Amino acid sequence: MRVMLADDAVLFREGMARVLTDVGFTVTGQAGDGAALLGLVRADPPDVAVIDLRMPPGFSAEGIDTAAAIRATVPGIGLMLLSQYVEVHHALRLMTEFDGGVGYLLKDRVSDLVAFGTDVRKVAGGATVIDPELVARLVARRRELDPLDKLTDRERAVLALMAQGLSNAAVAADLYLAIKTVEAHVTSIFSKLGLVQHDREHRRVLAVLTFLRA
CATH class of the missing domain: 3.40.50.2300 (Response regulator)
Structure with missing residues (x-):
């Protein structure tokens, strides 16, 4: 060689x-x-x-x-x-x-x-x-560096569907969950990713971007 x-x-x-x-x-x-x-x-x-x-x-x-x-x-x-x-x-x-x-x-x-x-x-x-x-x-x-490590499996599943553009209602239907349960998961995701209270939809976009980058 x-x-x-x-x-x-x-x-x-x-x-x-x-x-x-x-x-x-x-x-x-x-x-x-x-x-x-x-x-x-x-x-x-x-x-x-x-x-x-x-x-x-x-x-x-x-x-x-x-x-x-x-x-x-x-x-x-x-x-x-x-x-x-x-x-x-x-x-x-x-x-x-x-x-x-x-x-x-x-x-x-x-x-x-x-x-x-x-x-x-x-x-x-x-x-x-x-x-x-x-x-x-x-x-x-x-x-x-991976912020998604903080999320539970269910929160990851919710975030993955959010990344597909689904609303909370659509996520709830897809995962057979109550809308309030999905909302609680979304709030927890925002908290774990360090996305402070500002504009709810803006935080949703940032959460999806974090998921896509990871």
Whole structure:
């Protein structure tokens, strides 16, 4: 399996090349920044590219931007991002903007040669590989940010029908509930979502928007 590498730290890049060679890969190119890697990929596409997340010139998100450019140019290439940092927003971008064949590992994982080689092969084969620590952060973030977790199952059902444009009377008929019961559920939904008393219909719209975003 053919692999290309991009990392501005020469010693780390050379060490990674040695690691991948030892576990059966053929390293066909190395680069110190995203632009150089993109040129190598376009000239001779590998099976997978292993890319540092933070590279020159800005040391912010150059790696994932390069990955996006590679995916747009050669869709079949696997893309493995490496980072020293747990950056949940980048992991979310990989999972939502890329259609498989991507990975995000912390550089500490590279010390486990067999596991690292296995993960790179999985990405080359179209799988998504996310570091366990990042997965834990993603789950925690969802729990922190999802306001619908506060709702009961019945309240979720009421809100789902509200999102379809149903009035309280129509929701009551659909769920075989009394209208007053539905009104009580709606009031509870507003309270749990932090929608303060203002304009009842305005709060209804905000509640539906919260449901759709979640």
